[in-house]
Amino acid sequence: MADIILSAQGLTKIYRQRSGRFGFGSSQIKALDNVSLSLKQGATLAVxxxxxxxxxTLARCLLQLQPLDAGEVQFEGRELGRLTGTELRGVRRHLQMVFQDPFASLNPRMKVGEIVAEGLLIHKLGNATTRRDQVLRMLQRVGLAAPDMDKYPHEFSGGQRQRIGIARALVLEPKVVVCDEPVSALDVSIQAQILLLLKELQLEMGLSYLFISHDLRVVRHMADEVMVMHRGRIVEQGEVAQVYADPQHEYTRNLLNSIPGHHRMATATT
Amino acid sequence: MxxxxxxxxxxxxxxxxxxxxxxxxxxxxxxxxxxxxxxxxxxxxxxxxxxxxxxxxxxxxxxxxxxxxxxxxxxxxxxxxxxxxxxxxxIGMIFQEPMTSLNPVLNIGFQIGESLTVHLGLRGQELKTRVAALLEQVGIPAVRANSYPDELSGGQRQRVMIAMSIAxxxxxxxxxxxxxxxxxxxxxxxxxxxxxxxxxxxxxxxxxxxxxxxxxxxxxxxxxxxxxxxxxxxxxxxxxxxxxxxxxxxxxxxxxxxxxxxxxxxxxxxxxx
Incomplete structure (x- = not known):
């Protein structure tokens, strides 16, 4: 199919850890067990x-930030595992990530302008003037202002930092963005702002999202398709509306039943 | 009421x-x-x-x-x-962060028992029995009393916090x-x-x-x-x-x-x- 931008087949990742008395034994944990997926151009797939x-682990393996034990990842028809280091670095511009913790994922010693510009520098895009313009435009787009470029991350609230994290990822004009729990560290009121921002940017820039979350309420609003993972396996996948309306797997049902206030909120809000 | x-x-x-x-x-x-x-x-x-x-x-x-x-x-x-x-x-209190509210160098049995000793003067076997009962009450097997916080999952730690607060x-x-x-x-x-x-x-x-x-x-x-x-x-x-x-x-x-x-x-x- 032409409109699949990122796909993976049979991903397997095993972590080995020392165990037993004094760590002489070892045990294996299958973090990914034969996981396959396909992400459509311009769509959102939630995990x-x-x-x-x-x-x-799935997110990190898809972006080749961690070696796989088995399986293949294709981005725009190219097999990522076969690329050389230089080729992979070139592709990385199009595969960006928004991290969970807005406090831990921004370098506290760098100014916001530098953080957002760093990707442009690494990929040698533009010159100093155009880079500054691009960074400024991106920051303004996510709701920050020009003076913020010279501030440090600690001067911002959690929601604002997540905006910086989004600007950092999107300034490179990527094609696929992996959002790893982008709002789970934020208050519900701030969550809504960030989610709407992500949706707007998706439309404007034609982004495809792999959206990782444990919050099914958020996923319902963000995703077109959803995959439910349990102990490294995909236990259910399909279109969001369908999976929510008619969950097939016991674990999915359990997750849906655990949504806080799902009995009362449905009737209460109009 | x-x-x-x-x-x-x-x-x-x-x-x-x-x-x-x-x-x-x-x-x-x-x-x-x-x-x-x-x-x-x-x-x-x-x-x-x-x-x-x-x-x-x-x-x-x-x-x-x-x-x-x-x-x-x-x-x-x-x-x-x-x-x-x-x-x-x-008045019992449960705090937000189960990862940072427990003392990492004391086992959870001791931490749950501490307030029982301080407030009710429980000691020895009596204390052990009470701590075991509290752990069972929050859904943790009593044998885990000798475990340290790092050996427990986030949910279990929060259960320990609850056991402490209701002790x-x-x-x-x-x-x-x-x-x-x-x-x-x-x-x-x-x-x-x-x-x-x-x-x-x-x-x-x-x-x-x-x-x-x-x-x-x-x-x-x-x-x-x-x-x-x-x-x-x-x-x-x-x-x-x-x-x-x-x-x-x-x-x-x-x-x-x-x-x-x-x-x-x-x-x-x-x-x-």
């Missing part, structure tokens, strides 16, 4: 699961 | 800037056997309100005005020694966002557990959260706070079904619904001011 389900 | 906790005109300011009211004229009543949720965003003063009840305000902040009546007794007039008698015994069978439990760091399924279990304990022990519960979904699950009464002030308070059904204040409505509107029926609406602060 849902609890901590330890392997969803963050 | 009897009046358990009554706040009237509670006002908190920094020592240095008495005009800056972080919590401004907050009043509400909590009855035993009921749950009151304080809902608000970060910076709304909801955690400070809870800390002030216990007399545990951070350095540099003062209770400038107002009273905290607990079981007909003025807590703000009590000495530190009297407060220490009450905290952990008649002396408090009449009031204060829970400051006890589930925000947890997975949804674990969150559902913890909320269920708290609701059961509340009924079994006829506790009053003061529950702090920013998530209206959680409110809908657990609250009897709701107090909505915004910039240090109570903007609306009432029974949960009334607040959820027909919120009166525009801020309450805005806060409800920004919670995404699981059906995906209503559009997401961020809070328009300019309009509120």
């Amino acid at each position: 849902v699961g609890e901590s330890g389900s392997g969803k963050s | 009897s009046e358990l906790l009554h706040l009237s005109g509670l006002t908190i300011t920094p020592w240095q800037q008495p005009a800056r009211r972080l919590v401004n004229d907050v009043s509400f009543t909590l009855e035993s056997g009921r749950t009151t949720c304080i809902v608000g965003e970060s910076g709304s003063g909801k955690s400070l309100t809870a800390l002030a009840v216990m007399g545990l305000l951070p350095m540099g902040l003062q209770r400038q005005a107002g009273q905290v009546m607990f079981q007909g007794r003025e807590l703000t007039m009590s000495s530190q020694a009297e407060l220490q008698q009450i905290r952990g015994k008649r 002396c069978e408090p009449v009031l439990l204060i829970a400051d966002e006890p589930t925000t760091a947890l997975d949804v399924t674990v969150q559902a279990q913890i909320l269920q557990l708290l609701a059961e304990l509340k009924v079994r022990m006829n506790m009053g519960m003061l529950f702090i959260t920013h998530d209206f979904g959680v409110v809908a699950d657990i609250a009897d009464d709701v107090v909505v706070m915004f910039r240090g002030e109570v903007v609306e308070a009432g029974p949960v059904d009334q607040i959820l079904v027909c919120p009166q204040h525009p801020y309450t409505r805005a806060l409800l509107d920004c919670v995404p619904d699981a059906e995906g029926l209503k559009p997401l609406k961020p809070i328009d602060y300019a309009w509120l001011a």
